[in-house]
Amino acid sequence: MTHDNPNPDALLGLGFGFWASKALLTAIELDVFTLLGEHPHRMEQLRDRLGLQQRGTKDWLDALVSLGVLERAGDTYANGVEADAFLDRNKPTYVGGLLEMANARLYPFWGSLTEALRTGQPQNEAKFGEDFFAALYQEPLRLEQFLHAMTGISLGAAHAMAEKFPWDEHSTVVDIGTAEGCLPVALALRHTHLTGGGFDLPTVAPIFEKYVAANGLANRLRFHAGDFFTDPLPDADVLVMGHILHDWGLDQKLLLIGKAYAALPVGGALIIYDSVIDDDRRANTFGLLMSLNMLIETQEGFDYTGTECKDWLASAGFRHSYVEPLVGPDSMVVGIK
């Protein structure tokens, strides 16, 4: 914001920011980008294919044009470059799964943010005695879609981590809470000497194995079934925990870091990555809001600064640690045993 001649435009833009956000989320819900991934459509075709009536539809599409999400030539709409790469369900780089969940679940749940701050209680299905994620893990098809969405989200960080860590000094890596195996696959494709795999709940096994085989890595990466609270972690030179620690309270965070320390050899590394908050807590807006999302979604979870995480690593016995940015709001915190 600029302060020379204060005006309320920036505040109004922020306050009404949910309009643009919901316009995009509804487009993902209606699968506009998959349809336009087939070929550009004229307005009326698009309306017919989407089952929409006339009122407001052009405003909505043109708002997405003005936001750079869609492109329009004459009366014909096409995907913008990013939307085509990341919101067309038929492309492997689809990240819409997370935004589908944001639309269906988080948008309404965040409507209770005030109550969350007053009570400290989650505002998701837990309010009604349900456990969304437990239910998700019981439904193989939905679980596969969800874990694939996680791949879309983690791919950028995985590629960055493949470049920014001295993998030539290590032979084996296991990703804790691996989902499809996005991270170990990216690492193994880039560094052909690496072997290892991923650790996750047993129901994830076939989904991991399918993804790894599709990437031709079944001979180098294998699945380790387990629960990271009740089972020991696999041995490896490097263990990775991505978008895991922030789901849990401090005691559980320390427990997980301690279990990683126990599983690593001397000289081994634990790589933690999340939307790590800057130490002064005034730059990484997404990380701060992600932490607030942990209030909405979990009993005790929170995001954290690099220094907080380094302190936890030190208290678990790691002799050295450092923070390095990966991509977007994500950074990794590396602890060396």
Place this chain on the structure above:
Amino acid sequence: MTHDNPNPDALLGLGFGFWASKALLTAIELDVFTLLGEHPHRMEQLRDRLGLQQRGTKDWLDALVSLGVLERAGDTYANGVEADAFLDRNKPTYVGGLLEMANARLYPFWGSLTEALRTGQPQNEAKFGEDFFAALYQEPLRLEQFLHAMTGISLGAAHAMAEKFPWDEHSTVVDIGTAEGCLPVALALRHTHLTGGGFDLPTVAPIFEKYVAANGLANRLRFHAGDFFTDPLPDADVLVMGHILHDWGLDQKLLLIGKAYAALPVGGALIIYDSVIDDDRRANTFGLLMSLNMLIETQEGFDYTGTECKDWLASAGFRHSYVEPLVGPDSMVVGIK
């Protein structure tokens, strides 16, 4: 968005934009900025005064710091310059009323945007057979707060219009749908030869008269009670319709423009202002989304481009018209009879 090396960050930022938006709206709901308008508060004081528990509260406040809304020194939070001017309820420049309404009503209603596009039907209280605005106009205190919020929203446009129209060529002005009278007061304060007033529903009279008297203009501005669909409009050299036309369908828009034409002298002017959409419908995001908000809030309302509005003015008989930007997303369309 940049396309050299497509990444999903901009799409994810837009899709999750409701997080930052709701963080601000909740702060307005809890009246954080009025409290900090008294004096800066330490975190714990602030939490106590707001009745909040510990979990997530610091994340929420620091997210507002990262967004430039709040400032923080050590553990002490203060309003940013804009928040202090526009979100402290005790200042005359408060615009939070509109955002309070956005928080309490529009945020949940926009959750049904997909249904709105499928059905073309409003998604506000009308879904349940209620009429929010009719009820509002029956409650004097709430109405006064609402109309005062409208003043906050219109003040910037009113000041711009005071500079950007040749008021020295005209003697009288009446603002149609005037609310508190923000616009005629701004014009009359800047141009001491102007007289006139505001036209609105009869229940608005005492609120208008209080605001006009507080500005020392009771001798130059008077209230005209009426319904702009059933009563003739007052005579004046200049009639103004601000944030009015977009609430209505095309037939009613044309009816209102025709009634203004009938009331004006030859050489008189109708000034229409709204978040006028650029003719190519690809620049004024707020105007396009405001039009989508008319889908959510009204039976037939929509926003429009400058050229559309000029066409309507021409069809009503206005001999000349032009579009001129005012402030932020608002422009005025001027028709000369």
